[in-house]
Amino acid sequence: MTIGLEHYLVLSAILFSIGLYGALAKHNAIVILMSIEIMLSAVNIALIAFSRFIVPAELTGQIFALFAMAVAAAETAVGLAIIISIYRNKETIDANKIDLMKW
């Protein structure tokens, strides 16, 4: 048995779905953020797998993954800043209670 592209892609899909479930079904804003990170990782796996199996000499997939990582780091920083800012103002990080703009 050899591990081919499909294996990695299926792994990526499952991981993405888990992240999706977490992002949709959770109260805690930090846990939602963590779920989003999992989704981004899943995407990275897919990108690199494509790169490895389809254009191994080109490395474009890896470069995309690299950018994704940089953006993920930025996203986390801003996300956590928002969470902490909300916590400071509303003393909660329950995403369902942060509904100021929901009418």
Place this chain on the structure above:
Amino acid sequence: MALKTETFILNAGPQHPSTHGVFRMRLTLDGEVIQDVEPVFGYLHRGIEKLAEGLTYPQDIVFTDRLDYLASMTNNQAYVVAVEKLAGIQAPERAEYLRVIMAELMRISSHLMAVGFLLNDLGAFLTPLLYMYREREKILDLFDMVCGQRLTYNYMRIGGVSQDIPEEFIPALKKYIDSLPGFINEYEQLLATNEIVLIRTKNVGILTKESAINYSAAGPVLRGSGVKWDIRKADPYSVYERFKFEVPVGSVGDIYDRYRVRIEEMHQSIAIIRQAMEQLPQGEIQAKIPKVLRPPKGEAYGHIEGPKGELGFYLVSDGSTNPYRLHVRPPSLINLTALKELLVGVKIADAMAIFGSIDICVGEVDR
């Protein structure tokens, strides 16, 4: 980041490396910043003031050793000064000179410890403390030679001192006094210009002149805040009028000033010991006092400048052999009153340094 965070209570002590004994600070913290302090004492309370009422005047000297155990000689001296004032006894000159030599040696020893522990609290891994210990050991050797103990000397007596110094004392003392300034300068070099020490101590824990006076602070804490107040100059006791020495004062009142004042006082003490050694007269060491001392009815307050501040004994006599009331003016306890003002708003690390710079001895705080 100024976050909205919950405050929480941290018990620093009673067993904590930086509380110098069994002393507890209940710190209310917001992150690392101290919001409120409550010192909790009493873990070493032995009721010495009450015990003293059941003992005769000479027996109480033994208990003064156990107040500030880093400066037993000065405790002895303060007590005997008070009793002599109460009973109207004048100690012979030689005894007074010996007392001065011992008290100044004790001051050097206590200041060495204070500075060493302060630097230890600043985080220097034991090195300066052990250097200070080395110098202190030499002083303890001298005390050991004179009175046979290294910590609880029980050397001074009402109307004199217990024994005359042995003949090898003065040469050893001279040798020590000659070598000490070099060592102190070396320690100065080690730390006084050290950038880390400077940024940790300068402008940290400022006690202004006014609050220092208002808080009844005494000793290096008061002088570090710029108040030129030293009992040896303000109200000379013993033979201190005969010596030339300066009273070093600080300017800002921060940790660094208190540290400088202690270092300078060591140099001044060396000068005093030099003069005392030169002037040391021959003669009696013990005044004639009755076998059973019964001071007349009345009260007296005798005070001296201890290493940690004004150390006084307030005595009330009812004409019997035991003091009717003995009260210690404990500089450690009274200096601690300012702790709350100094600590609120600083970080834990600074709190420990400030606490170290006040230099308390729990034996004296709790009595």
Place this chain on the structure above:
Amino acid sequence: MGQVIAFWVFAVAIIGAALGVVLLKNVFRAAVLLVACFFGVAGIFILLSADFLAAMQILIYIGAISILVILAIMLTREVAFGSPSNKFQIPAFIIAALFCTGVIWAILNTQWQISSVAPGATTTSGLGVKLFSKDGFILPVEILPTVLLATILGAIVLVKDRKK
């Protein structure tokens, strides 16, 4: 063979850790499992001969992101609050499951044009050439710092105490 074993070990570890992240009640444990998950992903990257990216994955995701998440957990002290599910639990599960099935179906039913070229032994210099050469990705590389700078500034502004 070694690669096959390694893949399955990593895959199971990642899925397990990810499930832990979304299902555990204890937020701190979830964060620690997130670290494990990222570590497994780095392992997968190595299997895909992306060694530089594996190191970056550990450096950025574990060294920075997870640690920041843990810091946020400590700062907000919402551990008692935990990580409960909201009322969309079942719909979310259905959506995720449907998505998963759909994507896997698509993956398995696509004819991938697998290249037979062996991947380069080292990716670092290749990545460097790609990123910084004239006909490479120099423009995104230059845009990225701008994004990061904006992020840093934005984060600082968000968290700054306005009272002062």
Place this chain on the structure above:
Amino acid sequence: MTTALAATEIAAKLEAALPGSVVESNGNTVVVKDVQLFRAASYLKTTAGLDFNYLNYLTATDYQTHFELIYDLISIEHNHHIILKTRLTDREKATVASVVSLWRGADFQEREIYDLFGINFPEHPNLKRIFLWDGFQGYPLRKDFKH
């Protein structure tokens, strides 16, 4: 040399400012009435020429018939001192005004007196036992304290 001011002069000044406050005066000791203590103390602290800005120590003695509180006041700039005393005869409800608002250095010393003598200082900001634990029975430095 710290000069002990003549108590009689101080007493006269006090008597002029606060009539009926002085009980007796001799040597360097002025005894004031317990109800007038705070006013006498603040007079001594704020009056120009006296400026007793330094409370050296504060303690109490149990004379069985009464408690005596001793305040040793010093003026740092003039280098003189005076001893202010007051007597409390009510042993059960011994109460005297706190001087913490004048000299914050009195804080722990008043707590100590409260702890060991059971004298109350109602205005004290944090009057709790200082050395002994809460719930300790009795006040050890009273002469009638039985162990």
Place this chain on the structure above:
Amino acid sequence: MKLKSYGEGIAKGMLVTMKNAIRDPITTQYPEKRLNISRRSRGNQLVWNKTACISCSMCARACPVNCITMVTSRDENKKLQMDKMDVDTGVCISCGLCVEACPQKCLFMSRDYEKAVYSRKKLKLTKEDILMTDSSKPSGYYSPENETKLPKQTLLIDGKKWDK
């Protein structure tokens, strides 16, 4: 005071520690090497000269912690004799007041210092235990005639003579 901030202070300090590193250590390797203790050393035991004692109980009265228990009686010649003299060294604080109080100079502090025992009861010494024999080591505390016979104390200030 001017602040210098180029690290010279740190450099100077490091030179000082280096200087101390090449100095002799001040440690004494205790059980192998023993210093001469002070000639007036107050160890935690008493030495009692029975022949000179007049059983006056002055020592017991002088003791601030009441560690000396003394029972005397008159024998047929109306002379005081010592029935019991217990010294509880667990209570003794080595203050030396008993030695000073002795009118006959028949009580001495001992120079012994290794007096640990396994039970508290053994700390209580009877008059036989403190009796002056040839092996007991009376100290020169308050006893100049003893002092002159004893070897001089080794001082730290004199350097490491004892180590040679």
Place this chain on the structure above:
Amino acid sequence: MSILGRNVLPLTVHASVLAPDWPWGFWSHMIIFVVIVMAFVILMAMGFIWFERRVISRYQIRIGPNRIGPFGLLQPVADVIKILIKEDIVPLNVDKIIHLLAPAVAIIPAIMVFAVIPFSNGASLVDLNIGILYIVAISSISIVGQVMAGWGSNNKYALISAMRVIAQVVSYEIPLALSIIGVVLFAGTLSMNGIVQQQSIPFILLQPLGFIIYFLASLAEVNRTPFDLLEAEGEIVAGYNIEYSGFKFALFYLTEYTEAIAISTIITTLYLAGWKGPFLPPVLWFLIKVFAVFTLIIWVRATLPRLRIDQVMGFAWKFLLPLAFINLLITGVQVVAWPDLSQWVIVAVNIVLSAVLIVAFSRMFRTKGDKVEA
């Protein structure tokens, strides 16, 4: 011991080419050498514990442990035995799994670092072509263990320590990585062995500023004085490991020393030409240099007090980070513009530039007037 020989394990990530002369090929090699490296690291750690105690006691005019074994050499062994037979305490109400896992999470990355250290020419467990990057990445995992310990101890002191460790280590990782890039620019490779081979003169001369930044940042990274805030004894008693005892504490203690050895070896490799040196065998040179670096660390520890947390952060962001950027810029210009210039010219220029920059930045770091802030 073949680990000291040349190229015993030419193992890259693509572990396809392996010395096949042993039974089970790759795995037997891997397992045996992993065991050898781990044993070596733990022995080194114990040796360094003894060494530090002896050396620091010399600075403190003491003698140090000298009773157990010759020169007290067996003292660490005795300590380990003592610590292993101590009661293993788990406090009430802790998160047990986190509490138990923390020491393992802390020590494994610390030991993993040694996989790429070349003890001699090519004598490393693996000669990764991303060697130094691997080290930076792996060593950042250790703090997860410390944070877990801080959280999992249900203790306020430990929690404060965990907050400090996050703030400090995350801040210092940036100047650390930036100063490494300077070395990489000169060497043109990320492989640890390659970096050593490129050093015809030690990089400490070419990169004096980078060395200073790396040294200080790595001191902070492994929490040694003057940046040992997370176990600041006088403030938060023992920090994150306050509730640990017995074997778990031993692991933390070992982690601390393993990390200290790791930075000594990394500094040796990056800046002091690693195993290179005349006359003596390379392994010996390597060990001598490692001990020299470690002695310097001990010397710093023996002398300096601790900084405060805000001063530590200020030092990283206001002093080290700008200097690291400037160092990177200078190095980049030198490498790109004058690739053929004599190295000695660059050495001279760089030393002068470093001195000027440090003085200038100290001036800026020191604030207006007499007021000192970090």
